[in-house]
Amino acid sequence: MTDTMLAAVFHEHGxxxxxxxERVAQPQPGAGEARVKVHACALNWLDVGIRRGPQFGAVPxxxxxxxxxxxxxxxxxxxARGWQVGDEVTLYSLITCGDCEFxxxxxxxxxxxxxxxxxxxxxxxxxxxxxxxxxxxAKPKRLSHIEVAALPVVAGTAWHMLITVARLAAGExxxxxxxxxGVASMGIQxxxxxxxxxxxxxxxxxxxxxxxxxxxxxxxNYRDDDWVEQxxxxxxxxGVDVAQDLVGALTxxxxxxxxxxxxxxxxxxxxxxxxxxxxxxxxxxxxLSILGANGASYNELRxxxxxxxxxxxxxxxxxxxxxxxxxxxxxxxxEHDHFxxxxxxxxx
Numbered sequence: 001m002t003d004t005m006l007a008a009v010f011h012e013h014g015x016x017x018x019x020x021x022e023r024v025a026q027p028q029p030g031a032g033e034a035r036v037k038v039h040a041c042a043l044n045w046l047d048v049g050i051r052r053g054p055q056f057g058a059v060p061x062x063x064x065x066x067x068x069x070x071x072x073x074x075x076x077x078x079x080a081r082g083w084q085v086g087d088e089v090t091l092y093s094l095i096t097c098g099d100c101e102f103x104x105x106x107x108x109x110x111x112x113x114x115x116x117x118x119x120x121x122x123x124x125x126x127x128x129x130x131x132x133x134x135x136x137x138a139k140p141k142r143l144s145h146i147e148v149a150a151l152p153v154v155a156g157t158a159w160h161m162l163i164t165v166a167r168l169a170a171g172e173x174x175x176x177x178x179x180x181x182g183v184a185s186m187g188i189q190x191x192x193x194x195x196x197x198x199x200x201x202x203x204x205x206x207x208x209x210x211x212x213x214x215x216x217x218x219x220x221n222y223r224d225d226d227w228v229e230q231x232x233x234x235x236x237x238x239g240v241d242v243a244q245d246l247v248g249a250l251t252x253x254x255x256x257x258x259x260x261x262x263x264x265x266x267x268x269x270x271x272x273x274x275x276x277x278x279x280x281x282x283x284x285x286x287x288l289s290i291l292g293a294n295g296a297s298y299n300e301l302r303x304x305x306x307x308x309x310x311x312x313x314x315x316x317x318x319x320x321x322x323x324x325x326x327x328x329x330x331x332x333x334x335e336h337d338h339f340x341x342x343x344x345x346x347x348x
Contacts, residue, residue, distance in 0.1 A: 008326045009128030013053040016327040016334075024079030027122070027130045029077035034133045036089060038346040039145035040064065040320075041124035043329045044153050044182065044308045045271045046258060050119055051330065055274075058127045059119055064316035066123035067093040067116060069131075069147035070139055070344075080133035088139035090148050090305070091124070091131055092298045093117040109160065109291035109294045127346055137302055140309035148305075150315035150341040155304040157268055158190050161244055164300065165293040166266040170195025172241040175231055175258045177201045177251050179211035179219065180339040183268070185316040187244050188214045189301050190304075193312060196242075201256075203336075208341050214316065239263060249273030256288065264289040316340030 005026045010018040029035045047065040049256060069091040073083055083089070096103050096111035103111050117123050117131055139148050161183070162168045174191045178184050179200040191198045200216040202208055206322045208219040218234045232239055239260030245251055246269035253276060255265055267290065282288065284309040296304075307313045318338035321329050322345055331344045 001331070006016050006323065007064045008066075008323060009062045009124075010051055010062050013051065013061075016051075016324075016330045019327055021324060024126075026128050029075050029080065029130055031078045032080055032132055032134070033077040033130050034080050034083055034136060035075040035137075036069065036071040036091070036124075036129050036131060037074045038066075038069055038071040038124045038127060038129055038160050038344055040070050040149035040343050041066040042149045042182075042341045042343045043154075043275035043333055044068060045269065045333060046116075046119060046153070047125075048330055048333050049271060055270075060121070063239075064122040064124075064126050064129075065118045066125035066129075066344075067091070067118035068149050068152050069124035069129065069340075070145040071124070071129075073136075074128070081240050083133055083136060088145075089136040090139050090152055091117065092135045092301050093123075093152070094295055095132065095135065098131065099275050105264075106297070108297055125344060125346075127325065135230065135298075136297075137305060140305050142176065142309055142311070143315070146317065146320055146343050146345060147308075147315040149343050150182075150184075150317050151305060151308055151313075154341065155186045155190075155308065155313060156169070156301040157242070157246075157293070158183050158186040159298040159300050159304050161246075161266045161268055162187055162190055162242065162291040163194065164172055164289050166242045166264050168194050168196055168242050173197040173199065174242040174244060175199050175201075175240040176244045177222065177249050177255060179214075180207050181246065181337065182316070183246050184244070185211075185214060185340050186304075186313065187218050189313050191244075193307070197235075199240060201231070202339075207339050208213065228257050230255050235260070242266065245269075247271070249276040252276055253278075257343070259286070259288055260323070261286045262288075264291055266291045266293050268293045268295075282335055318342055320345050
């Protein structure tokens with residue numbers, strides 16, 4: 001067996017051309033670690049953001065990103081319990097301290113010492129990767145590796161946002177902007193499972209039809225000048241109970257406008273910008289809540305994977321590309337030329 005592997009690596013931050021395919025040494029699992037032969041790894045805005053330049057502190061370079069992984073264990077380090085070579089697995093990418101007040105309370109997504117596999121250490125856009133054995137989850141049996149890779153970040157995040165943080169309930173209404181995005185496409189499905197009425201927005205007739213196919217009750221085109229008024233009208237004139245916003249500054253003001261009195265906006269992500277002018281009186285006059293949501297817990301990820309294995313959630317995949325087209329995958333995300341996930345196929 002060769003002791004090298006192919007990996008997508010960048011040595012500096014910048015445009016897509018900083019990503020290089022390189023042959024590097026295969027990683028060797030240490031205590032408590034598993035080495036996974038990666039079959040598929042989906043792209044996220046996290047990959048784009050880290051490549052452009054980290055927003056929340058330095059990351060080690062050179063780096064291989066990739067947090068949405070599906071593959072097979074091919075080696076185990078000492079004390080890597082609960083798994084065997086040959087097990088098919090996916091990955092919970094968050095590593096937390098386990099000792100802070102938040103971890104001890106089970107609120108791992110706000111651990112101040114957290115790290116992310118694929119951001120603070122090498123991830124899955126390579127033929128092999130390392131992960132703590134405790135971060136592995138059994139691959140859903142009825143789904144392919146490509147389908148599984150399309151789920152963890154977007155499905156776990158959407159569940160955490162809508163169910164755990166916003167406490168979306170049956171009979172409520174929810175607005176989900178940017179339906180072609182990964183978290184939004186899963187949010188539509190999760191909200192319908194919760195018994196909510198879903199109003200989504202997107203940019204083309206084709207994407208509007210796909211959003212309806214996922215279960216959206218109503219879809220508006222955000223290129224229409226009056227799309228906010230359309231959302232309010234579709235909610236019976238009162239506004240929606242919950243808005244799920246993961247776009248950032250570009251959509252915050254309008255998402256707030258869609259809310260009913262006592263409405264909740266749950267937010268995760270800021271790739272369109274981190275700041276905008278907020279009209280404060282609307283918050284207290286209408287008793288609005290703005291709720292932050294950060295990733296998902298291990299058990300939340302297990303839950304959405306179980307739902308997918310039961311056929312109650314379905315992966316939404318725009319296209320599958322080989323590793324040597326990784327730059328094209330980044331282009332698709334940056335130009336919003338997709339509906340659902342871009343998955344990189346690594347090996348058979």
